[in-house]
Amino acid sequence: MKRIGVFVCHCGINIAETVDVKRVAEEALKMDGVAYAQDYIYMCSEPGQALVREKIKEEKLDAVIIAACSPNLHESTFRTAAEEAGLNPWQCEIANIREQCSWVHSDREKATSKAINIVGTIVQKTRLNESLEPIPVSITKKALVIGGGIAGIQAALDIADSGYKVILVEKESSIGGHMAQLSETFPTLDCSQCILTPKMVAAGKHPNIELMTYSEIEEVSGYVGNFKVRIRRKAAFVDWSKCNGCGLCMEKCPSKVSSVFDRELAKHGAIYVPFPQAVPNKPVIDKDSCIYFKSGKCRLCEKVCEIGAIDFEQEDRFVEEEVGAIITATGFETLPVADLAEYGAGDVPDVIDGLAFERLLSASGPTVGEVRRPSDGTIPKEIVFVQCAGSRDPERYKPYCSKICCMYTTKHALLYKHRVHDGQPYIFYIDIRTGGKGYEEFYHNAEEEEGIIYLRGKVAKIFRDGDKTVVWGTDTLTGRNIEIAADLVVLATAMIPKDSTAELVKKLRIQTGPNGFLSEAHPKLRPVESINSGFYIAGAAQGPKDIPETVAQASAAACKVISLFSRDHLEQDPAIAWVDEDLCGSCRICISVCPYDAREFDEEKGIVIVNEALCEGCGSCVAACACGATQQRNLSDSQIKSMVTASLGGG
Amino acid sequence: MFEPKIVCFLCKWCTSAGADLAGTSRLKYRPNGVNIRFMCSSRVDPEHILWAFHEGADGVLIGGCHPGDCHYEDGNYKTQARVSLLNRLLDDFGIDTTRLRLEWISAAEGAKFANVMNEFTEELRSKGPLKLAAREMAK
Numbered sequence: 001m002k003r004i005g006v007f008v009c010h011c012g013i014n015i016a017e018t019v020d021v022k023r024v025a026e027e028a029l030k031m032d033g034v035a036y037a038q039d040y041i042y043m044c045s046e047p048g049q050a051l052v053r054e055k056i057k058e059e060k061l062d063a064v065i066i067a068a069c070s071p072n073l074h075e076s077t078f079r080t081a082a083e084e085a086g087l088n089p090w091q092c093e094i095a096n097i098r099e100q101c102s103w104v105h106s107d108r109e110k111a112t113s114k115a116i117n118i119v120g121t122i123v124q125k126t127r128l129n130e131s132l133e134p135i136p137v138s139i140t141k142k143a144l145v146i147g148g149g150i151a152g153i154q155a156a157l158d159i160a161d162s163g164y165k166v167i168l169v170e171k172e173s174s175i176g177g178h179m180a181q182l183s184e185t186f187p188t189l190d191c192s193q194c195i196l197t198p199k200m201v202a203a204g205k206h207p208n209i210e211l212m213t214y215s216e217i218e219e220v221s222g223y224v225g226n227f228k229v230r231i232r233r234k235a236a237f238v239d240w241s242k243c244n245g246c247g248l249c250m251e252k253c254p255s256k257v258s259s260v261f262d263r264e265l266a267k268h269g270a271i272y273v274p275f276p277q278a279v280p281n282k283p284v285i286d287k288d289s290c291i292y293f294k295s296g297k298c299r300l301c302e303k304v305c306e307i308g309a310i311d312f313e314q315e316d317r318f319v320e321e322e323v324g325a326i327i328t329a330t331g332f333e334t335l336p337v338a339d340l341a342e343y344g345a346g347d348v349p350d351v352i353d354g355l356a357f358e359r360l361l362s363a364s365g366p367t368v369g370e371v372r373r374p375s376d377g378t379i380p381k382e383i384v385f386v387q388c389a390g391s392r393d394p395e396r397y398k399p400y401c402s403k404i405c406c407m408y409t410t411k412h413a414l415l416y417k418h419r420v421h422d423g424q425p426y427i428f429y430i431d432i433r434t435g436g437k438g439y440e441e442f443y444h445n446a447e448e449e450e451g452i453i454y455l456r457g458k459v460a461k462i463f464r465d466g467d468k469t470v471v472w473g474t475d476t477l478t479g480r481n482i483e484i485a486a487d488l489v490v491l492a493t494a495m496i497p498k499d500s501t502a503e504l505v506k507k508l509r510i511q512t513g514p515n516g517f518l519s520e521a522h523p524k525l526r527p528v529e530s531i532n533s534g535f536y537i538a539g540a541a542q543g544p545k546d547i548p549e550t551v552a553q554a555s556a557a558a559c560k561v562i563s564l565f566s567r568d569h570l571e572q573d574p575a576i577a578w579v580d581e582d583l584c585g586s587c588r589i590c591i592s593v594c595p596y597d598a599r600e601f602d603e604e605k606g607i608v609i610v611n612e613a614l615c616e617g618c619g620s621c622v623a624a625c626a627c628g629a630t631q632q633r634n635l636s637d638s639q640i641k642s643m644v645t646a647s648l649g650g651g
Numbered sequence: 652m653f654e655p656k657i658v659c660f661l662c663k664w665c666t667s668a669g670a671d672l673a674g675t676s677r678l679k680y681r682p683n684g685v686n687i688r689f690m691c692s693s694r695v696d697p698e699h700i701l702w703a704f705h706e707g708a709d710g711v712l713i714g715g716c717h718p719g720d721c722h723y724e725d726g727n728y729k730t731q732a733r734v735s736l737l738n739r740l741l742d743d744f745g746i747d748t749t750r751l752r753l754e755w756i757s758a759a760e761g762a763k764f765a766n767v768m769n770e771f772t773e774e775l776r777s778k779g780p781l782k783l784a785a786r787e788m789a790k
Contacts, residue, residue, distance in 0.1 A: 070671045071688075096686070099674025100667075104765070105682040114682045121685060509722050511668065511758040519758060531668065531758075532722070575690075593693075595724035618723035619694030623733070632694065640687070641702050647685035648656050648707045 003035035004126055005061040006119060007052055009043035009068035011098055016041075018102040020112040024067060027116045032651075033127045035059060044074050049081040056085035063091035063126045067119050069098040072531060073522060088131035090575070090634060095122040113649075120646035128639045134571030135612055139225035140324040141565045144169065146217060146504065149177020150196060150547060151329035151539025151554040153203045158558035160208035164565050167321055168203060169231060170213040171500065174278035175200055177331055181261060183361035183369070185547060186411040187442035193364060197277045204279040214284055216500075218318065220507050223616065224534030225324045225570040235314040237285035238271070242309035245281040247273075249301035249310065257289040259366075263356035265374060266366035271301050271310075276364065285310075325534050325561040328508065328518060329554060330501045332540035335390040335397065335494040343389060343462045343491055349375040350469045351462055351489045353389075354408055361415050371419050373488045376467065379420055380487030384471045385409045385427045386459045390494035392430060398494040400515060403544040405492035406433045410443050412490060413452040426453045426484060428473050436546065455482060462489055495544040510535045518542045528557040536560050575634045576615040577622055581607050583629035590621035590630055655709035655775035657684035657768075660699065662692045664722040665757050666714025672761030680765040681772040684712060691715070693726030697737040700751060701744070705786060710750045710775045712767070717755040727755065745784055750775065 006028040010016035021039040029037040036059040042048050043066055052064055064087065066078045071094035079089035097115040105111040141164050145156045148170030156168040168175065180200075182192035203209050212231060219230040238249075253269025261274040270290040271283050291298040292312065302310040337353050338346030350373045352360075359365040360372065373380045387405050390397035406429065413425035432454070434440040446452050459473040468485040475482050497516040505512050510530040511519040518537045521529040528536055536557040539550040564570075577590075577598075584607035590599040591608060598614035599621055601607075610630075622632045631637065645651040661667040667688045673680065689695065692715030703711050713734065715727040731753060738748045752771055756763050 070674070072668070072671065096671075096688075099671040100686050101682075103674035103677055104680055106679055107682065110682040114685060117685045121687060506719055509664075509720065511664075514759050514761075532664070593729060595726070616690075616723060618691040618726050619689060620691060620723065620726050620729055623694055623696040624729075635689065635694065637696065637698070640696075640699050643687055644658055644699060644703045644708075645706045647658050647687060648703070650706055 002033055002062045002127055003060060004033045004123060005052070005055050005059060005064045006034055006037040006123070007043055007064065007066050008037070008039040008097075008119075009048070009066065010039060010041045011069060012041065015068070015098050015102040018105060018108055018111045019097060019115045020108065023112055024097070024115050024119060028067075028119050028123070031120055031123045034123060036061060043068050044077055049077070052078065052081050053085035056082065056087055061087070063087065063093070063129060065093050065095055065119065065122050065126055067095040067097045067115065067122075070094075070096050070100070090129055090132040091126070093122050093126050093129070095119045117647055117649050120649070120651065121643045124642040124646045124651060125634070125639050127642075128636065129634045132574040132633060135574050136569045137225055137572045137613065139565065139567065139570050140227075140322045141165070142167070142323045143325045143327065143561050143565075144227070144229055144321065144323040145327045145329060147177070147329035147331055147539070147541065148172070148175030148211075148213065149329060149331045149539060150179040150199070151331065151541075151550045152177070152327070153199050154551050154554035155327050155329060155538055155558040156203055156209050157199065157206065158555050159561055160206045162562045163208070164562065165208050165210070167210045167212055167323065169215050169217060170211070171216055172274060173214045173236065173282065173284045174274050174280065175203060175211065175213060176275070176277070176279065178355065179547060180275060180277070181263075181355055181362070182358050183363070183365070184411065184415060186407045187436070187438040189411070191363075193277060200277070200279040211280065213280060217504060217507055220326070223572070225564070227323050227326060227534065229321045229323055229326075231319050231321060233317040233319060235316050236282070237287070237310065237312055237314050238283055239309045239311050239314070240280065240282040242307050243282050244307065248304045250283055252300050252304045254298070254300065255289050255291055257286055262359050262366050263353070265356060265359055325536065325564055326508065327536045327538055327557050327561065328504070328510065328541060329538040329557075330498045330504060330541040332495045332544070333498050335496055337491060337493060339397070340389055340491065340493070342460065343386070343489075344464070348462060348464045348469055348489075350380075350464075350487065351491065353491050353493045354405070354412065357412055357490045361412070361419075369419070371416055378487070379423075381420070381423050382484065382486045383413070383416055383423065383425050383488045383490060384459075384484050384486040385413055385425060385490045385492065386462075386471070387427065387429045387492045388458070389491035398496065398515060400544070401433065402492070402495040403433070404495070404546045407436070407439055407442070407546065409490075409492050410446045410452070414446045414450055417450050417452065424451075424453070426455055426486075428455050428457060428459050430456070430458065436548070457482075495540060497541055501541055508535060528553055528560060534564070573617060575632065576612060576617040577610045577619070577630050577632055579607060579610055580629045580631065581605065583627050584608060585627045585629070587626055589624045589626060593620045593624045595620070653776055653779060655683055655772060655780070656707055657710045657712055657771060657775065658703040658708045659684045659686045659712040659714065660692065660695045661686050661688055661714040662716060662722070662726075663688055663690050665716035665720065666692075666754070666764065668758035669714070669756045669760045669764045672758065673765045674761075676761045678761055678765040680768040683772045684768055691721070691723045691726040692730040693723065695730060695733070697733055700737060704744075704746055704750070704781060704783060707786070709778075709781045710752065710771055712771060713751075713753045714756050714764070715753070717757055720757065746781065747778065750778070750781060
């Protein structure tokens with residue numbers, strides 16, 4: 001009989017506090033097949049792993065079970081340790097007694113007996129586990145980066161610079177993302193455009209980067225190293241291969257459309273580039289606003305375009321690409337002002353959000369950098385900035401801190417003071433959070449030297465009164481109610497994931513957390529990987545973050561991709577379906593349930609075989625097999641049955 | 652007090668990850684279920700469910716990804732079809748169909764997992780132990 005070793009982790013007190021780990025080890029030792037059992041304070045530490053390796057040799061163990069945290073965390077750690085001691089990695093299993101036991105129960109007796117049953121279940125699985133060899137698969141050494149903001153640009157450049165091909169897909173017609181909208185960046189006050197546009201140009205020109213702007217992901221299939229991606233190239237109604245970017249069409253277009261890029265503080269034609277530094281600098285026609293598309297008349301742009309680049313007949317095109325890794329860097333959006341009922345629900349003209357204020361501050365913005373309020377274009381003399389507009393408000397809006405607002409609001413107030421010397425900025429805040437290099441110093445300078453008035457408290461109501469925008473709030477430090485008749489109010493609205501992210505993650509089949517941000521494989525140790533192999537994440541799509549963090553994460557994700565591509569081949573999990581040829585009745589039900597065409601009828605043998613390169617190991621065909629001929633490696637029906645019995649405390 | 656026994660078949664990608672999230676969020680729920688992790692809920696053979704009842708389970712929970720979210724295209728739809736068919740048979744075996752519960756719980760729904768475990772435990776507690784003729788005969 002197989003000799004199994006069971007190692008029960010205390011995880012400090014994380015497990016040991018609720019589960020009697022010594023008793024789990026004692027009970028494990030009584031189970032059939034278990035030849036050795038021991039508890040230890042930190043199994044994942046080097047002494048813990050050394051203990052496993054040592055006991056495998058000393059006790060001549062054929063298999064080991066680590067009763068510890070979720071297999072998502074340390075399965076590979078312990079499989080490597082087992083392999084180092086001469087075991088086949090598939091002879092190492094994890095019993096999850098932390099996330100699914102000690103952390104979720106408080107009754108020590110019940111938690112301990114559940115932990116014993118969890119270990120018993122895994123013992124039953126392990127008794128029948130076979131030694132397996134990973135299946136080698138090739139890698140397509142080309143990456144897909146979704147999202148052309150600073151995160152996507154940085155990741156694409158890093159991968160491209162190391163010699164691999166990258167496809168950079170962006171939904172809008174230009175790359176650049178939100179960073180292109182910013183005026184200056186905290187805490188150094190670098191001009192955002194000045195540091196971003198060279199990177200945009202570099203990405204546009206890089207021989208290893210293929211830009212696909214005005215494009216969206218339609219479908220993704222395959223697995224790490226071998227993804228197939230279908231990309232929709234949206235119709236721009238302009239032949240970009242002909243267009244030289246002269247801009248005459250945009251000048252002549254009679255339509256007036258609110259600019260999304262300028263946060264509706266300016267207008268552009270129905271044919272437009274979002275901003276003058278766009279990469280690629282090619283226009284698109286907004287079909288919903290174009291007079292020709294609406295009424296069948298106009299075509300003025302076509303008439304002025306001497307090179308004949310306008311193409312009203314253009315349709316969406318689809319391209320198929322094969323890539324080995326996918327980075328999702330779809331960025332953020334901000335909570336719409338319209339969602340904030342107490343702050344005017346978007347109906348008060350001089351209540352704007354932080355991104356709109358960035359456009360007012362920007363030298364390339366609608367006011368050429370002069371702070372002029374939207375309602376009448378006058379220069380505001382008193383501005384109220386409201387932080388945490390929708391953040392840190394679990395009852396009504398978002399429970400989390402949007403992280404960057406303390407810093408950018410301070411920057412806003414400071415830049416406003418630099419432009420309007422006699423102006424008075426007020427900042428309502430809950431707490432000032434300045435975690436970052438040079439951030440605290442930046443805030444202190446603003447507060448002490450620049451005459452910005454900080455008021456600690458939340459704003460209860462904002463409404464219009466004549467040409468003033470009245471702000472009602474409380475200063476919780478003095479306990480007084482405050483009323484300010486402001487000329488302009490700027491809301492630091494909550495950062496939320498881009499609305500298209502929810503749709504995209506369904507296509508990619510990667511996970512998001514409760515607030516819709518992308519989930520990382522481990523919050524601390526695998527922050528740029530998805531739990532699904534081959535998918536990486538970067539930037540604000542993963543959670544609110546500032547530019548330096550975004551860039552660091554993008555480079556880290558790129559590094560992960562490069563490390564993946566540095567291998568000759570990948571190893572696929574061999575715990576897939578197999579067929580007992582003597583039992584197969586060739587009914588072919590398995591063929592109909594396989595989502596990957598991995599089941600094929602073998603004419604010669606007269607049975608249905610498994611194509612190992614295509615099988616993903618879902619086990620659907622195993623459940624469907626009427627005669628028990630198809631089984632899953634290391635998760636056979638007989639294993640499952642004994643696991644079920646053990647989970648109920650029997651066996 | 653009667654403590655019902657529950658066998659939980661969870662898919663790795665969604666529901667087991669959701670159960671992990673319940674743990675990292677330190678949510679507390681009743682300890683009556685033991686989880687068995689499959690790659691996909693479509694690995695669950697109706698026979699496994701019947702076996703669980705035979706072996707002493709008072710309830711069986713199957714947890715998969717939400718419709719449209721399956722890591723394997725459409726495994727969860729197959730699971731749903733199989734569960735619906737099995738429900739027709741459960742009556743014949745003298746098993747109340749509410750003792751078999753199918754839930755879509757995503758990796759983000761730690762709280763839902765905890766709620767489902769609490770609810771299901773209470774529901775089974777009020778029903779009392781499953782008395783199965785086949786089980787009695789085996790004894």
